[in-house]
Amino acid sequence: MNILSNIFKGICIGSGAILPGISSGVICVIFGLYEKLLNSVLDFFKSPKENIKFLFPIFIGALIGVLAFSNILNYVLYMFPVQTKALFIGLILASIPSLLKEANQKQKFKAHYLLYTLFSFLIGVVSVFLENHLSISNHTNISILYLFFAGFTMSVGIIVPGVSSTIILMLFGIYPVYLSSISSLYLPILIPIGIGIIFGSLVFMKLTRFLLNNYYVQTFYTIIGFTLGSIFVLIPEMSFGTDLLIFALCVSLGFVLMK
Numbered sequence: 001m002n003i004l005s006n007i008f009k010g011i012c013i014g015s016g017a018i019l020p021g022i023s024s025g026v027i028c029v030i031f032g033l034y035e036k037l038l039n040s041v042l043d044f045f046k047s048p049k050e051n052i053k054f055l056f057p058i059f060i061g062a063l064i065g066v067l068a069f070s071n072i073l074n075y076v077l078y079m080f081p082v083q084t085k086a087l088f089i090g091l092i093l094a095s096i097p098s099l100l101k102e103a104n105q106k107q108k109f110k111a112h113y114l115l116y117t118l119f120s121f122l123i124g125v126v127s128v129f130l131e132n133h134l135s136i137s138n139h140t141n142i143s144i145l146y147l148f149f150a151g152f153t154m155s156v157g158i159i160v161p162g163v164s165s166t167i168i169l170m171l172f173g174i175y176p177v178y179l180s181s182i183s184s185l186y187l188p189i190l191i192p193i194g195i196g197i198i199f200g201s202l203v204f205m206k207l208t209r210f211l212l213n214n215y216y217v218q219t220f221y222t223i224i225g226f227t228l229g230s231i232f233v234l235i236p237e238m239s240f241g242t243d244l245l246i247f248a249l250c251v252s253l254g255f256v257l258m259k
Contacts, residue, residue: 003057004057006061007057007058007061009033009058010058010061010062010063011061011064012061013028013061013062014061014062014065014066015065017066017165024157024158025157025158025159025160025226026092026227028161029095029161030091032098038208039209040055042209066182081236081237082236082238082243083246085235086247086248086249086251086254087254088234088254089251089254090252090253090254090255090256091254091255092227092230092231092254094257096224096228103216104217106217107216113217113221114221116218116221117224119225120222121226121229123226124228124232125229142174142177142189146172147174147189148193148196150169150196151194151195151197152196152197153168153172154169154196155197155198155199155204158197159200159204159205160204160226161226
């Protein structure tokens, strides 16, 4: 049962890596996997059997999420944007109390910790603004080194909750190329991006764990700010009346599902 649960979580994480407005890091936070994933990957050889048992189902799920279920979720987001986005918002809001509890378990709350939340929240809001107003260019002549660097930078959006990988790929001008390469499994594009993501993920995971080990509370409050900031990219266009009622009900449903 735990294996099936981790596969499902992996599918959501993988889908979050390519869907606009959804961060893989936030999904890891929602499922309470963020810190455990960091430690399992970085300390893989300390307990390889246990880490394989934990990571393999998530990896398989993430692969399924990228290659197959992302299209389904994309369809659901297109056909039912209000309901789907509201559900995600409810899940995110429901995860905040447990994050606050985890952040305060080592030290007592201090008012200045909220400055870290505010700062990362503002970064998240600015990234939402950029994503909504950024024109999607399409580079046709792309070098392997450029693809590697794009993947390396994209890993920030995979590791840091609330930072969208989509906007990073848009800034590099390869988002359409990336999506079409996934749908057609075009390896000359996917391999250098994938290698860049692997290297970048290791670098940013080590940096994140260093921050958690040395500045645990400050880092957690920063993660909370990024997570809250990601809500703004998910707020759908809707009219008052029925849409608003459906939105409120689906947010409530997402909140209840996390409890």
